[in-house]
Amino acid sequence: MENRNYTVAYRIIHWAIAICMMLILFTIFLRSTWMNKNSVADIIRNYLATTDQSLSDDQMISLAKQIRKPMWDWHIYIGYVLVGFFSIRMLLPFLNLMKFSNPLRKGLTIKEKFQYWIYLFFYGCVAISLVTGLIIEFGPKNLKGQMEEIHVLSIYYLLAFIFIHLSGVFVAEFTTNRGLISKIISGKKKDKF
Incomplete structure (x- = not known):
């Protein structure tokens, strides 16, 4: 890793x-x-x-x-x-x-490729949510209903991503990547809990 x-x-x-x-x-x-x-x-x-x-x-x-x-x-x-x-x-x-984080880069482990694909999928879903939200607010009124239907689905990917993300962080923190949480908070890895 x-x-x-x-x-x-x-x-x-x-x-x-x-x-x-x-x-x-x-x-x-x-x-x-x-x-x-x-x-x-x-x-x-x-x-x-x-x-x-x-x-x-x-x-x-x-x-x-x-x-x-x-x-x-x-x-x-x-x-x-x-x-x-x-x-x-x-x-x-x-x-x-x-x-x-390019999932197609050579030399990545299967775990890293999986993580990078999940992030790309997540970023795509976020982009769709944001674009549909903007269309709901500023776009043509005839698209509002369709955009709301798509926008409402955002909760499902978001909840799934939060669960996957937090699970992965805690697994990494307590197994192979100790100090990960302190690094994302302070930028410095702490060796002790």
Whole structure:
């Protein structure tokens, strides 16, 4: 296994992208659970039952969407930030600030080839997610529905990648590549736990 050095640029962009993705997942989680339009509408319905006021189901859903809109706006804003960080990540190899992990390079082990293919697949999926998100926001309205269908699928590759990535990191840390976690955090390998 090759011994990688993680430059400051690599570490900053790695953690910036990771934080953005976790925040985006958090907004998806909120939208799917506590901030679900039907759950919020039920809260409104239960509250109105204790007063002399009433709204139709459509009005309650509309109000629920308005209540959760500021939270969902954060999903969009973080998506814009992620577009920027991802673009920088794709530029860094061309600026010699990060190397490109080519799975077709000779001399790689099967494990390294697998890792590099997973990363390429992940970067492709991220690019699709970002492009579909931008089309949803800025593209023609007739494509919005199709782009949303593709964009929603992003959660599946993202959750799978996080699981594979963290599993691989912990396996490497506790077997063949001790100090990997400290290197990606501080840039220096620590020999002791």
